[in-house]
Amino acid sequence: MSSYEHLSSAERERIAILRAxxxxxxxxxxxxxxxxxxxxxxxxxxxxxxGGYSPxxxxxxxxxxxxxxxxxxxxxRLRQFVTDRLAEGWSSEQIAGWLKxxxxxxxxxxxxxxxxxxxxxxxxxxxxxxxxxLRRRKIRRPMKARPSRDTIKGRRSIHDRPAGIEDRGxxxxxxxxxxxxxxxxxxxxxxxxxxxxxxxxxxxxKTAAEAIxxxxxxxxxxxxxxxxxxxxxxxxxxxxxxxxxxxxxxxx
Numbered sequence: 001m002s003s004y005e006h007l008s009s010a011e012r013e014r015i016a017i018l019r020a021x022x023x024x025x026x027x028x029x030x031x032x033x034x035x036x037x038x039x040x041x042x043x044x045x046x047x048x049x050x051g052g053y054s055p056x057x058x059x060x061x062x063x064x065x066x067x068x069x070x071x072x073x074x075x076x077r078l079r080q081f082v083t084d085r086l087a088e089g090w091s092s093e094q095i096a097g098w099l100k101x102x103x104x105x106x107x108x109x110x111x112x113x114x115x116x117x118x119x120x121x122x123x124x125x126x127x128x129x130x131x132x133x134l135r136r137r138k139i140r141r142p143m144k145a146r147p148s149r150d151t152i153k154g155r156r157s158i159h160d161r162p163a164g165i166e167d168r169g170x171x172x173x174x175x176x177x178x179x180x181x182x183x184x185x186x187x188x189x190x191x192x193x194x195x196x197x198x199x200x201x202x203x204x205x206k207t208a209a210e211a212i213x214x215x216x217x218x219x220x221x222x223x224x225x226x227x228x229x230x231x232x233x234x235x236x237x238x239x240x241x242x243x244x245x246x247x248x249x250x251x252x
Contacts, residue, residue, distance in 0.1 A: 006062070007034075007042055012055035013209035015042065017240075019053055020213035021247060022220060054204040071110060072118040078107050082115055086132040092116055152239045156252075158231060165229060168194045172228035176215065178206065178237050186237075188214050192226070212240035219248055 007015075011032055018028045025043065029036040046058035072079045081104065085095050092115040099109040119129040165173045171194040179187040179200075186206045190199045199218060203210045219227050229251040232238040241252040 007038070009055065009059050012042070012058050013207075015039065016053055016055045016209050016213040017216060017243060019043070020217040020220075048204070052204075055209045056205045056207055071108075071114060073121075075108070078110070079118075081107055082110075082118070083127075083129065086115075086119075086129055089132070091133075092119075152234065152236060152241075154242050154252075155234075161229075161231065165193065165231075170228070171195055172226040174227070174230045176230055176232050176238065178203075178211070178235055180206070190215070190218060190230075206237050208237055208239040211237040212243050215244060216247060219244065219250065224248070 011034075014032060015028055018031055023031070025039045026036045028034075029039045032039070042058065043053055046053065046061045048054055048057060072082060082095055085098075086092075090098075092112045095115055096110060096112045098104070099107060119133070164170045171192065173193045175191045175193060177189045177191075179189055181187065184202075186203045188201050188203055188211060191197070201214050201218065203214055215230075227248055227250050230241070230244060232241055232252065244250040244252055
């Protein structure tokens with residue numbers, strides 16, 4: 001029997017989108033290849049006070065529940081060994097290699113990054129273990145930022161937009177924008193070009209998953225004949241625009 005695997009961030013984003021599209025919990029479970037009880041537990045455990053669901057908040061809640069002391073803080077003998085070797089001039093790489101080679105039968109192996117993370121942990125500041133490193137930096141330089149997962153694929157120039165949309169001669173063509181507020185949550189604004197109808201809804205955060213979930217919920221309530229196209233700016237919050245085409249056949 002295979003062991004249970006916790007939901008990933010990508011799965012939580014998919015849950016938010018499918019839920020906003022009106023899918024039942026059993027339908028979401030089938031789409032993700034998960035059991036209905038897993039989806040039910042996720043939506044109950046990580047529900048917002050309003051009753052809604054935000055993948056970003058759910059990820060944060062999960063990490064908070066999983067928060068625990070680092071390996072070197074739990075294992076006193078391993079911590080003492082690492083500290084003594086650092087004091088002797090060993091590098092983090094040498095310590096990890098020695099332990100991985102099975103040279104300390106009663107001690108578990110650890111990764112190089114585990115030692116560095118331990119040295120710079122807030123709880124270890126008083127020990128000033130950084131003094132034992134080859135490059136004696138009191139503050140660790142941040143790791144190179146990873147590129148955003150929300151890159152915009154399938155972009156099309158606004159110059160390719162048909163004339164019927166440009167001259168406002170047809171209804172059903174929308175423009176989307178995100179209003180970023182200083183002391184409040186972001187606001188998604190949808191504006192219909194011909195009728196000038198404007199709809200707005202607040203988002204929990206500025207992620208592509210939350211933006212597409214909100215748009216899906218809005219367009220689901222609009223007559224199919226009045227949802228022909230949507231034009232966006234280059235904000236990565238609109239990176240999942242292609243799902244509107246997949247779900248409603250809307251041109252983006």
